[in-house]
Amino acid sequence: MLNIKEVITKIAGIQTYSENLRVFRLKLPEGSGFSFVPGQFVMVSLPGLADANGRKIAKAYSIASSPSQTGIMELCIVGYPTGALSPKLFQKNIGDEVAVTGPYGVFQLKQPVHPGTVFMAGGTGLAPLMGMLRSLYGTGYNEKLWLFYSVGEPRLFLFKEELLGYEKNSNLRFVVSTSNHNTDWLWEKGRVTDTFPRLLQQLQQDGVPNEERQFYICGPPLMVTDTVKMLEQLGFRKENIHKEQW
Ligand SMILES: Cc1cc2nc3c(=O)[nH]c(=O)nc-3n(C[C@H](O)[C@H](O)[C@H](O)COP(=O)(O)OP(=O)(O)OC[C@H]3O[C@@H](n4cnc5c(N)ncnc54)[C@H](O)[C@@H]3O)c2cc1C
Incomplete structure (x- = not known):
């Protein structure tokens, strides 16, 4: 059973494919113990970002990296100009903080993985x-x-x-x-x-x-x-x- 955790990551890399598509490489804090199964997702938020009622804004993003890529997490993010989170995230730079909570989801590989999948x-x-x-x-x-x-x-x-x-x-x-x-x-x-x-x-x-x-x-x-x-x-x-x- 994987534990759901909130960790504060730091942006370690941003790859821009277009004005509306970026891959964020997040560095997990040392010894965070954050673990997940391939196919799962995290809820992403930004420290201090809340809606008009003071509630934290958090959006789901699937993890594109593998658990064996220790200490990092990659997310592929579409930016919506009127979105509550993605435009704020697209303003962030290397070294800025991003909070992730998870892992969540049951979209996972069934074992054993059959040849021809x-x-x-x-x-x-x-x-x-x-x-x-x-x-x-x-x-x-x-x-x-x-x-x-x-x-x-x-x-x-x-x-x-x-x-x-x-x-x-x-x-x-x-x-x-x-x-x-x-x-x-x-x-x-x-x-x-x-x-x-x-x-x-x-x-x-x-x-x-x-x-x-x-x-x-x-x-x-x-x-x-x-x-x-x-x-x-x-x-x-x-x-x-x-x-x-x-
Ligand atoms: C399990 C799960 C995994 C996900 N993984 C990813 C992922 O890996 N990468 C990724 O980019 N997204 C992913 N999403 C979708 C992402 O969570 C939403 O698109 C999110 O709402 C975007 O937040 P926002 O702040 O950009 O926009 P919002 O504030 O949610 O929306 C703002 C505007 O954008 C429009 N909009 C929002 N989402 C969409 C959409 N999907 N298609 C068309 N218009 C939309 C809305 O209609 C609204 O007008 C995932 C969603 C789920 C449920």
Whole structure:
């Protein structure tokens, strides 16, 4: 059983993908004992930030790092200009404090992880799946896994180099796509619901029967609903589809 804790972290790195998408690398305090399982999320708040009634403003963000990356936590954060928390967070700099409470959530890998498992992400829905992949590859997992990932536009392609590295060295078959591409885009076109049926025959060459194939899906509600509907229509089993949406 993991203990829920509140810790004050310090921003150790910020990677800006666009004016509305940033990855924050948070440094946990020494000896904080903060632990989590890949796929879980934290509630993020800023010291001193409260609403008009004096209540702390806290928002949920999935942890993109793996528990083995000791002392740090990565979060992929979409900024909404009228949001209660994200615009304030986007004003912060390296060394500033961010409070995190958690971990929460039951979106976690079922053990053992079956060869041929498919991960499907829309946008920042990649975050909890990235935590899962990082933790698997961090412990030497080398069975074939699939990742179908769609991005709103090419510059929002998160963790590109790392994912390409897993494809090269760790038996990940990685399919990234966007509907909003320019001529430089080297990968697939469309959404996960376009690329998955297109590559289904290739996927099935690994011999995993449809009724045993496991899926982990995360993204915006419409992406998750459409993807689950598609998988069920293709004959995959509801109980093997694990999902989180926001
Ligand atoms: C379990 C869980 C995990 C999550 N993980 C992540 C994550 O890893 N990365 C991430 O970016 N978000 C994640 N979210 C979503 C995030 O918690 C919310 O989007 C949050 O409300 C944003 O706070 P805010 O202060 O930016 O905006 P808010 O004050 O909540 O909202 C301000 C404005 O933005 C609009 N808005 C808020 N959220 C959305 C949305 N999702 N889509 C469209 N419009 C929206 C609202 O309609 C409102 O007009 C997660 C949510 C859950 C429940």
